[in-house]
Amino acid sequence: MSFDYDLFVIGGGSGGVRAARVAAGDTGAKVALAEEDRYGGTCVIRGCVPKKLMVFASEFPEMAAEARAYGWDMPTGDFSWPDFRSKLHAELDRLEGIYRRLLANSGVETFDARAKVVDAHTVELSTGERKTAKHILLAMGGRPVKLDVPGAEHAITSNEIFLLDELPKSILIVGGGYIASEFAGVMNGLGVKTTQFYRGEQILRGFDNEARDLVADEMRNNGIDLQVNTNVTLMEKTADGSIKVTDTNGRERSFDQVMFATGRTANTDNMGLEEAGVKLGRKGEVEVDQFSQTAVPSIYAVGDVTDRVNLTPVAIREGMAFVETVFKGKPTPVDHDLIPTAIFTQPEMGTVGMGEEEAAAKGQIEVYSTSFRPMRSLFAGSDAKVLMKLIVDANTRVVLGCHIVAPGAGEMIQLAGIAVKMGATKEDFDRTVAVHPTMSEEIVTMKAPTRTA
Known part of the structure; x- marks a missing residue:
């Protein structure tokens, strides 16, 4: 049976776009992608990118106050939301343009339309057109939900x-x-x-x-x-x-x-999925195996629509593993173990691996933890504290988790995540010479456990 495409991707977010352009660009597959809204998905258009820019904007008053404590004549001034918002949306437009160009340059045909599944090899666009594909990739992402309360x-x-x-x-x-x-x-x-x-x-x-x-x-x-x-x-x-x-x-x-x-929910409503044989979970998420394959062998799913680990880099990894499995003949299960992540609260939290409570429930552990007032803010008269914490398996000495609460924690945990993913032991951390004076040096200078469990 001949198909219009080797792959039809539904959804123009990070996971869908990566899978589409790598399948087309690296393997020469004939690929199409449909997106009913803006390209870039939740992360680029209404998630991590604009959020992080807003985080940056919100930190300047504290920076100005700190600068004054260091001797600078630094008035805070007033914040102009309209000025910031216009520049923010211009940046999002720029990023969306990059996503579109990446697809075009890889030879992916795009449809600015809603697509739903008709059967194992057919999708129907909101324009009324029907397209066939050897493989269909669901990458529709998710959306926020409101509380069910009056008003x-x-x-x-x-x-x-x-x-x-x-x-x-x-x-x-x-x-x-x-x-x-x-x-x-x-x-x-x-x-x-x-x-x-x-x-x-x-x-x-x-x-x-x-x-x-x-x-x-x-x-x-x-x-x-x-x-x-x-x-x-x-x-x-x-x-x-x-x-x-x-x-x-x-x-x-x-x-x-x-x-x-x-909370958020998967964008699976009115997609024709169950009628086509795709199984959905209790919350409407697409059920997949370790290779992101659904109950219908020709249909796969990646990203938030599967409600596994709802992070943009994970969706990208899932999209890459899908291409390796389906188009490169290298069955590649998705690795969801020991994923470092950052929460851009103020202060930031960076974390990888198990927390103390989870680790203690699984075996004997040692906890190395220190909380202190960092040099920069202490000099400025702030009482703000930071936290550096390691969870260690008491028997194997492997570091099971690393947790940082501090300015720049997201940057720190990316690098700490490499060591934890590699299976570094507490002694590996101890053998690493400290970079002084930094907050993160505490990660390699904590010699005695704070407590055991």
């Missing part, structure tokens, strides 16, 4: 935060994951009176307890009204345009803006 329509999500006409004077951010916690720091740094609700005991569930406790403490010290064991039960628009919020403790407060960061 939820008055709230925005992380998708809309970049599109605001003006900065609110006050905002409530609902959620305790990395998106909620990052944007709480951003809005607070931009001068917005910021409140954060989280229904659980502590924000950043799933990360090392000591690390997330320090992040929460520092967020509060920075002026964020962080309230745990608290959720929204009702939202009402008032006559002055503000949003009155009733919480689970019965309190009422009004905010100019409310943002939900209460």
